[in-house]
Amino acid sequence: MASPRPAARRSRFALAAITVTGLILVAALATLGTWQVHRRTWKHALIARVEARVQAAPVEPPGPGAWDGLTADADAYRRVRTRGHFRNDRETLVQAVTDLGAGFWVLTPLERADGTTILVNRGFVPGDRRDPTARADGQVDGEAGVTGLLRLTEPGGAFLRSNAPEAGRWYSRDVAGIAAARGLGPVAPYFIDADATPNPGGWPVGGLTIVHFPDNHLVYAITWYVLALMVLGAVGYTLVDARRGARRTSA
Structure with a gap:
């Protein structure tokens, strides 16, 4: 064959x-x-899980002993409440686009009684309110309470935009970077997005957190x-x- x-x-x-x-x-x-x-x-x-956290009663934010173990799955968007004194002289503006238009997030250090500091995103201001003197009533003195959502740090900047601390340009809420640029002490590795409780004078406007997962x-x-x-x-x-x-x- x-x-x-x-x-x-x-x-x-x-x-x-x-x-x-x-x-x-x-x-x-x-x-x-x-x-x-x-x-x-x-x-x-x-x-x-996130929806349950957002709707839950607020709790005290994690202290230094828990900072190293924080994860997005377990801790992001946890509803928290704390008190302290705002360091208005160390606030940082981070560029933002919100339902109210383009402007800035106002991140202000909150010094607590235990000596730790938490960055608080007090809310949004438009470009014509970026100067603190244009919203002087909102520069709260004395002890203040904050309720909001725990958010993990956002290092590295935004898409195609790197943070430029030396020029005072911030595109993301980079906790460590802001703390270093502002010379802050021990800072929590997260920030708090303040809720919609009105600030004196109406600015900044809080409660604009968008909780959305594709x-x-x-x-x-x-x-x-x-x-x-x-x-x-x-x-x-x-x-x-x-x-x-x-x-x-x-x-």
């Missing part, structure tokens, strides 16, 4: 290579789809699974077409 011709052997080798490569690609795409399903489950659990995982999962089916269909079509061609050749 004659051995298969070289062209036939090459054709079979190419067909086998296409099949193996296609099946590997199908497995990879299906794995990505399954990963997105798991991510969706995790995201929904995170959203539920949830596109189902769309991504469907996309990966559809791509896997398309590749599987292409491999199947290639095998069937090759078999038909072999039959026509042998006929």
Whole structure:
């Protein structure tokens, strides 16, 4: 019996290579789809936890002994309440875009009785209120109370914009960077987004925190699974077409 011709052997080798490569690609795409399903489950659990924290009664924010163990999953958006004295002379303006327009977040150190300092995002001011003298009534003296949401530090700046401490330009609420630039003492590795309790004179405006987590995982999962089916269909079509061609050749 004659051995298969070289062209036939090459054709079979190419067909086998296409099949193996296609099946590997199908497995990879299906794995990505399954990963997105798991991510969706995790995201929904995170959203539920955060919503519970936002609606909970306020608690005292974590002290120095707990600072090293803070995580986004466990601590972000925890509702907290504390008291202290604002260091109005050390406030920092961070560029912001809000429902009220473009302007700045006003971050002011709050010195507490235990000697620690927490940066407080007291709220938003427009460009014409960036100068503290334009909102003098809001420069609170004496002991003050703050209620709001615990937010973890935002190091590094914003998209395509790095913080420039030497120039006083801030695009993110980088706690460590602001503390170093302002010469503050022991500072918590988080800040507090103040709630909507009105400040004297109306500025800054608090309570503008947006609690939102993108949830596109189902769309991504469907996309990966559809791509896997398309590749599987292409491999199947290639095998069937090759078999038909072999039959026509042998006929």
